[in-house]
Amino acid sequence: MEAESFPLADRNPYIGPQAVIEGVFAQLGDEVDAFGVAPERFIANEENVVMEGRYIGTGKATAKPCNSQVAHVWIVKGGKIDSYQQHVDTRAVAKATGKVE
Numbered sequence: 001m002e003a004e005s006f007p008l009a010d011r012n013p014y015i016g017p018q019a020v021i022e023g024v025f026a027q028l029g030d031e032v033d034a035f036g037v038a039p040e041r042f043i044a045n046e047e048n049v050v051m052e053g054r055y056i057g058t059g060k061a062t063a064k065p066c067n068s069q070v071a072h073v074w075i076v077k078g079g080k081i082d083s084y085q086q087h088v089d090t091r092a093v094a095k096a097t098g099k100v101e
Contacts, residue, residue: 007099059096068092
């Protein structure tokens with residue numbers, strides 16, 4: 001699931017690969033130029049993976065940079081991703097994309 005109040009999570013939760021492609025990656029491409037994830041640290045064990053890092057890019061509507069702190073948490077079962085939770089500075093993304101002043 002994407003973080004509560006994330007400005008691009010209008011159909012959260014996204015279930016299945018096609019829903020993620022359309023609801024997450026397509027929206028990011030529509031809203032942010034040169035979007036990227038810059039991982040800074042990974043923490044993992046047999047059932048959990050956590051990535052701490054930053055979202056980077058430039059809002060297309062505002063030309064404002066996005067450089068928001070983020071953490072992704074994946075739960076792994078049977079060697080496959082079972083669930084995902086995003087934690088992000090939603091205000092920074094909203095400001096970059098023009099969703100809030």
